[in-house]
Amino acid sequence: MALANPAVQPAAAVAPFGSAVGLSCRECGQTYDLGPSYACLECFGPLEVSYDFGGVSREAIEAGPANIWRYRDLLPVPADVADKPNLAPGWTRLVRARNLGKELGLRSLHVKDDSGNPTHSFKDRVVAIALEAARTFGYTTLSCSSTGNLAGAVTAAAARAGLRACVFIPADLEQAKIVMASVYGGDLVGIEGSYDEVNRFCSELIGDPLGEGWGFVNVNLRTYYAEGSKTLAYEIAEQLGWRLPDQIVIPVASGSQLTKIDKGFRELIKLGLVEEKPYRIFAAQAAGCAPVSSAYKAGHEVVQPVRPDTIAKSLAIGNPADGPYVLDIVRRTGGAVEDVTDAEVVDAMRLLARTEGIFAETAGGVTVGVLRKLTEAGVLDPDAETVVLNTGDGLKTLDAVAEFARPTAVIRPSVDAFRAAFDDRG
Amino acid sequence: MALANPAVQPAAAVAPFGSAVGLSCRECGQTYDLGPSYACLECFGPLEVSYDFGGVSREAIEAGPANIWRYRDLLPVPADVADKPNLAPGWTRLVRARNLGKELGLRSLHVKDDSGNPTHSFKDRVVAIALEAARTFGYTTLSCSSTGNLAGAVTAAAARAGLRACVFIPADLEQAKIVMASVYGGDLVGIEGSYDEVNRFCSELIGDPLGEGWGFVNVNLRTYYAEGSKTLAYEIAEQLGWRLPDQIVIPVASGSQLTKIDKGFRELIKLGLVEEKPYRIFAAQAAGCAPVSSAYKAGHEVVQPVRPDTIAKSLAIGNPADGPYVLDIVRRTGGAVEDVTDAEVVDAMRLLARTEGIFAETAGGVTVGVLRKLTEAGVLDPDAETVVLNTGDGLKTLDAVAEFARPTAVIRPSVDAFRAAFDDRG
Structure with missing residues (x-):
């Protein structure tokens, strides 16, 4: 039975949470009414939104706007959400990364590039x-x-x-x-x-x-x-032609995004919007803040907090709330957790820019760096359909690459000056 | 008769320029074959692409990808362009700007926000x-x-x-x-x-x-x-529901973008994709580089080059190639050219950010600043459907607003410290 929540508001004319029907505790399963609750009153576990989706078709989604509101029926939002003043994010590019794939030895690689969002993450x-x-x-x-x-x-x-x-x-x-x-x-x-x-x-x-x-x-x-991260899963599947990828590399800060992408994939299967198939989820951290990676490698189920020291500041959460869930999902799907050094992060940022014209934030350097490391180690299947996430924008972490991103030469405006500067380069 | 162009390549299996059929001089009308030509051999005037569009339907466009290649039939590109490795830009947000409109006294205002493109301009x-x-x-x-x-x-x-x-x-x-x-x-x-x-x-x-x-x-x-700028016109019209705006404010650097948006609007009318109606085009410059604005205000047809000195560096072209065409178009459509000071540019950047959550480059401060100035002067119709362009990203011109964009306070991590810092603010 659902515990009443004293702060819940009276129902509006339009159901404010759409097809969401309640909250439930991820630990003990206790259910609650929809309200501003975030921890279970019984066990202090985190709460999650549960839905009664009814029928959702590919056609209805495809007829929606070019932003996350095309998935409004799968989110805790009102049906008229697209008419309200918000930033209407999402529907970012899924880039077929042939050059990067070739360089790493991956046959079918895509980059989900979220730097195109309104505030570029x-x-x-x-x-x-x-x-x-x-x-x-x-x-x-x-x-x-x-x-x-x-x-x-x-x-x-x-x-x-x-x-x-x-x-x-x-x-x-x-x-x-x-x-x-x-x-x-x-x-x-x-x-x-x-x-x-x-x-x-x-x-x-x-x-x-x-x-x-x-x-x-x-x-x-x-x-x-947290439910907003499910839209990454929906978009990736729709952009692949309504198909789940075989393997995906996701950055881990709190771990929430990874758990919700997994939830999104499972919802798509349950709704019959994609065929059921196995997929492997890989988690990426920076070595300077790798509590989940350390726990994974040690075979632990508990994540020991760390004090972060990395250039990947957007991932610098030393005590990740969803760390244990990340370990569960990675183990359940046959994935792995890996981490890369700051130098590997910078290398990977430059590699992604040079091969695909995508200037990622340090967090994107973490995922591409882990993609490379796991491919070289033979952990990732080189023949499987692979997606790697870039969740932010290189313009926000300029210092990481500034040392390598300078003019080749500064010259006077004359062809002779250009010839002199570049003569030895052919 | 078309002059042969020695550098033109043999025709490929797919027409490399799609529905484009030739080049013609914007000054004397001389025609040329499609080739790497950019100036008329007769009069040195600039060349422009001409097309034989055949039939193009709204439905065919709407079924295309969420990028500029949905308009491939209106561009000098091959039919399979979407399959080639390119950045697939475009289909950026047209934001209904109710807050900014209210602040300025414009009933129906939209911002075309091109900062969402792959390299954010x-x-x-x-x-x-x-x-x-x-x-x-x-x-x-x-x-x-x-x-x-x-x-x-x-x-x-x-x-x-x-x-x-x-x-x-x-x-x-x-x-x-x-x-x-x-x-x-x-x-x-x-x-x-x-x-x-x-x-x-x-x-x-x-x-x-x-x-x-x-x-x-x-x-x-x-x-x-230059033809790529036509896609801004196509997208604005399609995003308004296949309708031209009544008035539009466009930044002027070389002036090419403005002339091509006008060309795009006229093509849409000619193809029957939108209803014919009058529209007014307004050109925006920074006071520190305002050769077209100066010529407009002086009633000249010739643009006198200037030496730029403005924070709107992306618009700092002192000798704009398409300046005279901008003057023509603005006068033909009943628009105007206006310029704003660097201080007005910064004010407008902050206004747009504060009202709509859009962080524009200095060039966006120029257009929004001119929008404000022309509205206050009664030149823009407050009841007309209005579009203003933001062509770039605030992250690339941080210094312009850095003075105004700092933490309100820096405190220790305690509620008491927060209370002390904010106590006088209620």
């Missing part, structure tokens, strides 16, 4: 779902703890939706992320500490009267927010 | 067309003179297409543009001088044996390249 997907929930629950301030990308996504979405924003980041982030998190207005607060300290601070703030009426997209709205 | 559109022409003509090096965005678009496209790249920029560009123009590989050459000097240098290089086999997208491939 996959975070626009999750924020768009959290924003709808915030509206339904009557929150007037949109907030988050962030390693950078999320702060920009939240402040941009709040600006367009007409909500107040107040977001929290570690004070030592890249300049591009700081500018992007403050240019949309609202308050940006730098915290002297790591992301994990920012996150703890936000949990404290929610319990304080100061935080009343605040929707923290990745804390008290996390149950809804 | 509209240049991916024009380069994609030039790349196909380069392949057809057998060029092995892709090149350009650039104010920054184009260099990144060319090197990225060349990387994916497997061509060599060598691009030329003024040496004093923003760091983000320098990194983005070199991270994809190839040679990036900084020139000590303005864009106009870079451009003259490139024209010199084409005539030199060193430049043999080089396709300069905006010089010897310019005739094809």
